[in-house]
Amino acid sequence: MHVIGAASYKDRVSAFDWTVVGAGFTGLAAARRLAELNPNDTVALVDAKPVGWGxxxxxxxxxIDLPHKFELDSDDPDRLNAILRLNKQAIADLGGHVSEAGIDCAWSQAGKLQGAVKERGTGKMRGFVQALEKIGQPYTKLDRTEVQQITGTDFYSGAIHTPGCVLMNPVQLTRGLAKSLPKNVTLFDGCPVTNFDRGSRGFGMTLRSQGVTFELTTASVLLCTNAFTQEFGFLKNRIVPVITFASMTRPLNDAEMEAYGGQLDWGLTPADSGGTTLRMTQDRRLLVRNQYDYAGQYGVQDPDLDPIRKKHREAFDKRYPKLRHVPFDSSWGGVCGLSRNHVSYFGEIAHDVWNSSCHNGVGVARGTISGKLLAEAASGRSSTLLKDMFAVSNTPSLNPPDPFLGLGVRARLKLAAWESKEEV
Ligand SMILES: Cc1cc2nc3c(=O)[nH]c(=O)nc-3n(C[C@H](O)[C@H](O)[C@H](O)COP(=O)(O)OP(=O)(O)OC[C@H]3O[C@@H](n4cnc5c(N)ncnc54)[C@H](O)[C@@H]3O)c2cc1C
Known part of the structure; x- marks a missing residue:
């Protein structure tokens, strides 16, 4: 893989056979697969930010291997099984790249806890178990004491452990994937696409970096831009950009580890999706993720992290009162693309423009496999997994325009937060 300094491209026009926009999990997988399937072709991979910042x-x-969040609302075992096959392939692919390229990202087959606090969470957990039984997936039920032995907190009334989920460090994994891309991929990171036009022979794109503007021409485009796809003129008013937030402590010292009393290297997602995600990393850091906001203004101004950090602190202190003094090292937010009908888009969205987007907040596995399969479809391949991907994808439903969308989403998020308050 070549990495391009913008200065060397000043005033130049560069031609590529393929251009992938977006270097998240979807774009990284798409660029890799395009390069593998078309070894004599050139592939540009472009992102507005350095890899790992999105x-x-x-x-x-x-x-996550299993159907998750809204996917669990489906009672169609064929659909649930197709999602499972796709996610499992994504995990196998990522695991293969991690070991081949020696990516140091704390990759761990730790499985996942799905935790419930009160009645609402327990009810959701029952639905989860029914879905697991429908597709014959193994699980273990844990009571409060068993959850506490792992997580060091008696906050959860119970949890379901499933073995197929992998935990990792996402910054290190995305950067490792970018570094190990095939030679015929050229990475332009920190280069937003500011203009995108169809010409008589392919497409033209304007990229900008550090005040330097340059042009790319390309025969085919794979838009792996998730929530930002609308800015390229596609799926307009169909993707709801929502930001969610996480905070992480510094590594616990020996005395704090003793007060904590749990194990290292586990992850818990909330049975009620409005609840809190919790993780203990291999290097002794506790992470909490909760809170959502409408991200229509994302990029226009930075989100105010103070109220978010306060909510994270409350969730943390409820679980770990003995660790109240342990500060968060960092807090951050990131934008996800949601759809009102909870579907993801996958396919050729216009002639020679391919798109996979709207991963509804669980895009590590789904993005990875959709990027790979998007490259296969664009290269004229077919496979059983590609059929699965088309079968589980659809067109996100139309939303009202702003400001009504923003008002509606914020009201819906407030209601969801109130309904889930005991699970947060
Ligand atoms: C705090 C948080 C926790 C989460 N936890 C999980 C989890 O544990 N597991 C899970 O599966 N999912 C999780 N998600 C969701 C997951 O991160 C996303 O679903 C996933 O990253 C989507 O990947 P993607 O490649 O499709 O999109 P993105 O990662 O959003 O990548 C799209 C890229 O397009 C680039 N782009 C946009 N516009 C332009 C432009 N004009 N020019 C150039 N580049 C552009 C962006 O910079 C971005 O890098 C979480 C999300 C957040 C924010």
Whole structure:
């Protein structure tokens, strides 16, 4: 893989056979697969930010095998099984790249806890168990004491442990994936696409970096821009950009580890999706993720992290009162693309423009496999997994325009936060 300094491209026009926009999990997988399938072609991979700065580098690090969140609303075992096959392939692919390229990202087959606090969470957990039984997936039920032995907190009334999820460090994984891309991929990171036009022979794009503007021409485009796809003129008013937030402590010292009393290297997602995600990393850091906001103004101004940090502190202190004094090292947010009908888009969205977007907040596995399969579809391949991907994808439903969308989403998020207050 070549990395391009913008200065060397000043006033130049460069031609590529393929251009992938977005270097998150989706774009990284798409660029890799395009380069593998078309070894004599040139592939540009472009991102507005350095690799690892987008949601793909900022998530909680769960690579989830099972249908998750709204996917569990489906009672169609064929659909649930197709999602499972796709996610499992994503985990196998990522695991293969991690070991081949020696990516140091704390990759761990730790599985996942799905935790419930009160009645609402327990009810959701029942639905989760029914879905697991429908697709014959193994699970272990844990009571309050068993959860406490792992997590060091008696906050949860119970949890379901499933073994197939992988935990990792997302910044290190995305950067490692970028570094190990095939030679025929050229990475332009920190280069937003500021203009995108269809010409008589392919497409033209204007990129900008550090005050330098340059042009790319390309025959085919794979838009792996998730929530930002609308800015390229596609799926307009169909993707709801929502930001969610996480905070992480510094590593606990020996005395704090003793007060904590749990194990290292586990992850818990809330049975009620409005609840709190919790993780203990291999290097003794506790992470909490909760809170959502409408991200329509993302990029216009930085989100105010003070109220978010306060909410994270409350969630942390409820779980770990003996660790109240342990500060958060960092807090951050990242933008996800949601759809009102909870579907993701996958396919050729216009002639020679391919898109996978709207991963509904669980895009590490889904993004990875959709990027790979998007490259296969664009290269004229077919496979059973590609059929699965088309079968589980659809067109996100139309939203009202802003400001009504923003008002509606914020009201819906407030209601969800109130309904889930005991699970946070
Ligand atoms: C705090 C948090 C925790 C999460 N936890 C998990 C988790 O544990 N597991 C999980 O599966 N999912 C999780 N998610 C969701 C997950 O991170 C996303 O679903 C996933 O990153 C989507 O990947 P993607 O590659 O499709 O999109 P993105 O990672 O959003 O990548 C799109 C890229 O497009 C680039 N781009 C946009 N516009 C332009 C432009 N004009 N020019 C150039 N580049 C552009 C952006 O800079 C961005 O890097 C979490 C998200 C957050 C924020």
């Amino acid at each position: 949601a793909s580098g900022r998530n909680s690090g769960f690579v």
